[in-house]
Amino acid sequence: MAKKKQPTQRPRWKDGFRNVPADVPPEIAFNEISKAINQAKTESNRDKAKVLVQNSRRKSSPLHRYFEWDNKAAADNWRIHQAEYLIRAVELVWVEEDDDNAAEVATRAFVNVPPGENDDEDSPVGYQNIIEAMSDEERRQRIIAQALKDLEQWRVRYAHLVEVGEIIAATKKVERKLRRKAKSPALASR
Secondary structure (H helix, E strand, O other): OOOOOOOOOOOOOOOOOOOOOOOOOHHHHHHHHHHHHHHOOOOOHHHHHHHHHHHHOOOOOOOHHHOOOOHHHHHHHHHHHHHHHHHHHOEEEEEEEOOOOEEEEEEEOEEEEOOOOOOOOOOOOEEEEHHHHHHOHHHHHHHHHHHHHHHHHHHHHHOOOHHHHHHHHHHHHHHHHHHHOOOOHHHHOO
């Protein structure tokens, strides 16, 4: 019987991660960030992030290059982050009532519609009212395609947990069903 090899691991930049220095290989970043996290002795992750920023202020710090130190640019980026948070914070609540009880279903009021392959400047993309976005079949298909991408990222993030194996299998089954029924090339491909 062949001896089973130990799995190997390697760091990489997460897809869509912004503000990554192009000249820094992920292996180096992983080592630098790991060392800084281990050195930041705090009780909570929130405090740990604060300590990382404080320890990165010196130009000689290995993590200095990962942060925006121009205060005006950093303030503008923070306000953009706050605006995105504000957009995500609003929900629409539907209440279904009958004689005996009421049930509420809440969802985000705004949804981020990803761009399509043939979009131009006037194409409706970005955050939009969920009712309007879901009423348009093309935008609806884009949103579903993005949801499936997000689901795949979740599966990858938690694939190492045996306890969620059944959930992962069920999501794959639903995804295959959706792709078979797909009306949109964005949803059908993969």
